[in-house]
Each structure stands twice: as C-alpha cells, then as structure tokens.
Amino acid sequence: MQLQHHSNEPLVSVIIPTYHRPDYLKEAIKSAVNQTYKNIEIIVSDDASPENPQKIIESFQDPRIRFRRNSKNLGISLNVIGAFQEAKGKYVASLNDDDVWNDDLLEKLVPQLEANPNLVVAFSDHYIMDPDGKINHAATEENTQRWKRDQLKEGIYQPFYEIGIVHQAVPSAVATVIRKDAIEWDDFQPQMGPFWDLYLTYLACRNGGGAYYSPERLARYRVHSQSESMISGGVSSQANIRAGKAGIFCFRKFMEDQRLQEFKDYFQEKWLQAHTTLAIGLLRSEQVKEARPYLLHVLRQKFNFKTVAAFVLSLIPQPLARKLLASS
Template identity: 60%
Template structure:
C-alpha cells in the first residue's frame, strides 16, 4: 500500500496528539449531516475518529459518508430504529479516544473547536471536561445574533470568566451553562457509559453533565463561541412545543427522571429547592401533554403533585380544566 506524503504527515501529527472521538448519531437529515461532517473533517486538530451511527434512516446515508473519502470516519447503521437514546449511547460506547465530543447531525463546529479545548485537558489531568459558548443558527445556517446572545445570558455564560471551575454543580446543573451535546469535550475514561439509564431519554446531555460533576474533577470554560446550535422544526426542543404533545410528554418524563435523581443526591442538597421547583414545572408540562392527548384522568395527578411542590396559576388552571370534557380540556 502506498501512503501519500500528506497522509504520512497526518499520521506523524496524530502520533503527537491524543485521539478524540467525535460522536455523530443521525437520523434522516442528510443535508444537515453533510454540513456537520464537513466541520468535523476540517478541524485544525487532526487526530480524530468520527463515529457516525445511523438509526435506520429511510435513505441510507452511507454513500454520503463515504463521499468524504476520509479514513477517520467510522460508519455504522442499525438494522432497525433503536430510538434516539439507544442510538446515541451505542455511538458513545464505540469511542476509542482519550477524549470524546458530541457533534449532533444538525449542528456545526468552528474549525478550531477541538484545538481550543483539548490543550487545557491535556495540561490538567484533574479536568473532566472543557466547554465553550456557542452560536445559535436558523434552519438555513444563518447565525441569529439576538437568540445567540439571549441563550448566552439565559445560561449564564455571558459573564462567566475563562478558567477552571471545581466543583461545578451550579454551573452545570442549575445554570446549565455546559452544552455537553454540542459544545464540550469530555475525558472518556471518567464516565461509566453503562451508568446512563435509558429513562433519561432526550435529557441524556444534562445527565451526562451530572455524571461529570459527580467525578469531583473540574471543568474548564473557554468564553469563545466555537460551535453552532441549529434551531429547526425537527429538534426535540422545538417539537416539544404546543402542537406536538407526544414530544412534550417524552421530554417531560425524561426531565422529571433527572430532577428526581438530582433531588436524591446528598451532594446536591443545597440546590434541592431549585430542583423541586423545576420538577413541579415539568410535572405540569407532563400533565398538559397528557391532557392534550386526551388522557385527562392520567394528567390530573401531575397537576396535584406540581402544586404540592410549588404554587402555580398555570397548574391550577390546568387542574380545573382537567375536570371539563376532554374535547375542551385538550385545547389548553
């Protein structure tokens, strides 16, 4: 086999850098997937493996993936659809790198994302992860400056100083400043990937942050915007809006499971009131989702439980409506 000069140079460079596993679970988004992979292969940090796990998309993206002609890409396709969580965990468990980072199939990275975040991890073995700020882009890839700045403020990254935070429970679980699903690099061996229960579903990212917090290690923050989160109609966040009640139910169930775990953890007792409030809010969301799916009786207990934790006019209104005819209540 003849190895080109360029590839020899790459292999030499790779031998000096730790391997980073880039995790890209995908389903039925070929155009976005192509854009995501382009930003992965163009990383200035070269020693990476890119794991693309296709969840039995109607149109097999294998040809698209192979068109990159990049030996660093590993492609796997499920014979049946495993569900989003199982497909994502499968990809994580395929990782061979010292570090691991998630690039979802509809997001994008700046070319220096890994170059910026790997050195702090290498310099400090007591860090479990490194994370950054990010842009928010529209469906067509255009940066939405207003929403970008709103998200940075909402998740307390605007005034967060560069540096190491240890512990980082508040930053990770209360402020939720760490977007492990698209803007963080994690030390692979620090996490037992078999300890992420399937009940976390679409909230696996915050549960992963929780596991990172529980290591007792630190987190490094880079205030630069090094990734791009895409908002579009098919994201779980957008689907959990008013019209898609099934997505609302799934998201609420996953969030409730996470908050219940957090409330049980003695290491997080100072934040328990916050988690209780969030649990109450999500409990109402779950009840609303059930009520909109014509499961009024099943919804009612969630409103009661929500009010036991936190007074809410929304929960009271929903509870009252749950005693009205289903055809009327589901309009809430």
Template identity: 55%
Template sequence: MSQVNSSQEPLVSVIIPTYDRPEYLKQAINSAVKQTYRNIEIIVSDNCSPISPQKIVESFGDSRIQCSSQLSNVGMFVNQMDTFKKAQGKYVASLHDDDMWNEDFLEKLVPALEKNPDIILAFCDQYIIDKHGKIDHIGTEENSTAYKRTILKKGVHQPFIEIAVIDKSVPIAAACVIRKEFVDWEKIPQEVDGMWDLYLAYLCSRSGHGAYYYPEKLTRYRAHEQTDTNLSGSLDAKANLSGSLDAHTKAKIRKGRAEIFCYEQFMKDEKLKKYKLYFKQKWLESHTTLAIGLLRSEQTTEARPYLLRALSEQKFNFRTIAALILSFIPRPITNQLLGVAAK
C-alpha cells in the same frame, strides 16, 4: 490557523448520532472533517433512517469516518449511548447531526484537557443558527445570557456542580469535549432519555474533577421545528397537522418523564443537598409538563394526578392551574385552547 502535528495529538472520537436528516448530516460531518485538529475518528450511528446515510459518508472519501446503522429504530438515547461506547479516543465530543463546529473547535479545547489532567471536560459558548444555517444574533445572545456563559470566567472551574446542573452552562451535546476514561458510561440510565446531556453533565460535575471554559463561540446549534426542544413546546404551542401534533405530544411526554426522573435522582444525591429545594421546584414543574402532554394525547385521567401533586406542593402556578382547569373542560374546547385542533 496552523495545524498541530497529528502524531503528537491524542485521539478524539467525534460521535454523530443521526436520523433522517441527510442535508444537515452532510454539513455536520463536513464541519468535523475540516477540524484543524486532525487526529480524530468520526463515528456516525444511523438510527434506522428510511434512506441509509452510507452514501453521504462515502462521499467524503475520508478513512477517519465510520458509519453503522441500527437494525431498528432504537430511540435517540440508545443510539446516542452506542456511539459513546464505540469511541476509541482519549476524548469524546458529541456533535448532533443538525449542528456544526467551527474549524478550530477541537484545537482550542483539547489543549486545556492535556494541560490539566484532572479536568473531566472542556466547553465553549455557541452560536444559535436557524434551519438555513444563518446565525440568529439575538437568539445567540439570549441563549448565552440565559445559561450564564456571558458572565462565566475563562479557565478551570472546580467544583462545577452549580455551573452544570443549576445554571446548565455546559452544552454537553454539541460544544463540549469529555475525557472518556473519567466517565462510567453504564451509569447513564435509559430513563433519562432526551435529558441525557443534563444527566451526563451531572455525573461529570459530581465526580470531583474540574471543568474548563473557553468563552469563545466555537459551535453552531441549529434551532428548528424538528428539535426535541421545539417539539416539546409550551402550553400554547400550536400544530396544524395531526402528524405534527403527534410529534409535539410525544416530545412533551418524553420530556416530562425524563425530567421527573432526573430531578428525583438529583434530590436523592447527598452531594447536591444544598440545591434540593431548587430540584424540588423543577421536579414539580416537570409534573405539569408531563400532564400537558398527557392532556394533548387525551389521557385526562392519567394527567390529573400529576397536576394535583404539582398544585399541592408548590405556590400558585398559573401554568399548572390552567392545565388542571382544561382537564375538566369538554374535549373539543380543550383542543382549541391547547392550540392543537386540526384546521
């Protein structure tokens, strides 16, 4: 595909927060550098990795890339928001350090934003790839179907609150271009943590502006054992090593707390009142998620109130009942049932 004259293109800021994934980072940067849309800046923000990615950045010899490092590990959320705030472009696009874009990702999404000045974001569908970069075709179709992108019509959707926060069709973190000036970046509270992408989708959807959907798969989301989604796991997720258990437990607790906060905010929003019952159910499910994380970390007393609230305010839920029963079982047996006993 031919490249557009970059002098006529608005600047797009590509933000890449990273931590200790040098090989994946190299692939992510490479996919940004090779964009057929040329007028970009690439902002790499390292969250104090053991080895600085500076040499990786320098190896590209591309003046469009800038790299900075946090003085200490500030957490995923702060590092992510720092990159957004450093962006100088008219548009911003998040690219996680383990994901990749097709070469024409920006070329196909930016024109929709330029043509429609009231659109706040443009997004596309995505492939799911494994840790080696191979496309998981079954996983891809399951993902697209689960987030209803297979039935979403191409073009402008306005309003798009249901698409953003109910169907969760908008992959903010890796397959979306956002009009920077329409977002108040200071309104994203730190409590949203790893759910920052859902919260940002929420802010964009309640703004009154529209969203544009391009139904082609233009990005590649890498599903592997170190993603927060996989680390947060499920009730029967297994980890054989103490270090792995610690990561799974922390991810589960982070996810639970972040979801509780987000759904509480959504329930309070008058613009979203028609979805209040849905958010209430998700809020209660988040209580169980947090409680399971607390049980794994042997914080049984702290876990029970979350389980009791979830059980008292929703219909029969096996996951919640199972977790509550486990909270009264002796620890060695609980460890085995949670699938986290060291072998």
C-alpha cells in the same frame, strides 16, 4: 496546508447521532473532517433513518469515519449511548447532525484537558444559526445570557455542579469535549430521553472534577422546526411527554444525590415542573385519566397556576378542553 498528525496527540472520538437529516448531516460531518486537530475518529450513529445515509458517509472517503446504524429506531438517548460506549478515544465530543463546529474547536479545547488531569470537560460558548446556516446574532446573545455564560470568565471551575446542572451552562451536545474515563458510562440511562446531554453533564460533574470554559464561540447550533428544542417548546404532545418523563427522571436523580444537597430545592422545583409538562402532554393527547395523578402530585406540594389550570382542564368536557389547549 494539512497539519501533520503528531503521534502524541490523544485520540478524540466525535459522536454524530443522526436521524433523517441528510443535508444537515453532510455539513456536520464536513465540520468534523475539517478539524485542524487531526487525530480523531468520527462515529456517525444513525437511528434507522428511512433513507440509509451510508452514501453520504462514503462520499467523504475518510478512513476516520465509522458508521453504525440501528436496525430499528431507538430514540436519541439510546442511539447516543451506543455510540459513546463504542468510542475508542481518550476524549469524546458530541456533534448534533444539524450543528456545525468551527475548524479549531478541538484544537482549542483538547489541550486544556491534556494540561490538567483534574479537568473532566472543556467547553465553549456557541452561535445560534437559522435553518439556512445564517448566524442570528440577537438569538446568540440571548442564548449566552439564558445559560448564564455571559457571567463566566475564561478559566477553570471546580467543582462545576452549579454551572453544569443548575445554570446548564455546559452545552454537552454542542461544544464540549469530555474525558472519557471520568464518566461512568453504565450510569447513562435510557430514561434521560431528550435530556441526555444534561444527564451527561451530571455524570461529568458529580465526582467534583473541573471544567474549563472558553468564551469564544466555537460551534454553531441550528434552530429549525425539526429540532427537539423547538418541538418540545411548541405544542407537540409527544415532545411534551418525552420532556416531562425525562425531567422527572433526571431531576429526581439530582435531588437524591448527596453531593448536590445545596441545590435540592431548585431540583425539586424543576422536578415538579416536569410533572406538569408531562401532564399537559398527556392532556393534549387526550389521556386525561393518566394526566390527573401528575397534576395532583404537584398541587399537593405547592400551588401553581399553570398546574391548577391544567387540572381544571382535566375535569371539563373533552371538546371544550381541546379548544382551550389548542389556543394555549
């Protein structure tokens, strides 16, 4: 049975940024189309995939889907900013092209925002699934604990600086609905790179608004060899460089925000870690001279074994350094 669309339901814009994952994209769109909350627009934003996914979109024959395609590859942050800025909804929600929502995600989160004008976001916990879509229960529990969502009870948190950008409990790219006019979208910067979701959480929390949390797992986050979280955790030098640059930009911004001074030491720590991440990425891609200043910058501020080790690597002959880096 289809729910009738009630004209008093506000429009929600579902943003699906995509790049070269046709099979997963189909599943993501299906989970958006199947929402029991019906008043939505779905913006599929393709970042110049080698194969245009237009046919996939047309196969749904759903007038709520809008397709935009960049003429050249812009990277995740610019792709997603462009789509958010075109959204017409009162609320916006991001759905990765390799993730899936439960049919009732919007139905459960949107009414919380409607009922309380002080809320900027409503978010839930989520499952972790493998490349084939099978839920990994151990990884799911671990993920809930990692972001300290196991310590959150259902309800409203205001302000939510700590859970938002210190604990990073708000999965802005996965299971979060955001009040569009509470965000200054022009402050959404390309430098945030793969950390765009963390930066979005910062924009959402910085004016002291509230967040509603549901401990129910309303989405499934897919872990596979091509997801950015896997790449940046692995040995891809380019992913290290992207994550390092994004971290330096974001944590510096947070450190300088007067409203967040109580967490300044924590952000400074993360900012320095990002310098090391960037330097290791540069070393891995044999840009030794470029890496050194980042390492020295960290070592001037504090002693850190990982940074010292990386600095030593930057001083020894390249063939030996390559061997050591490959084994780390």
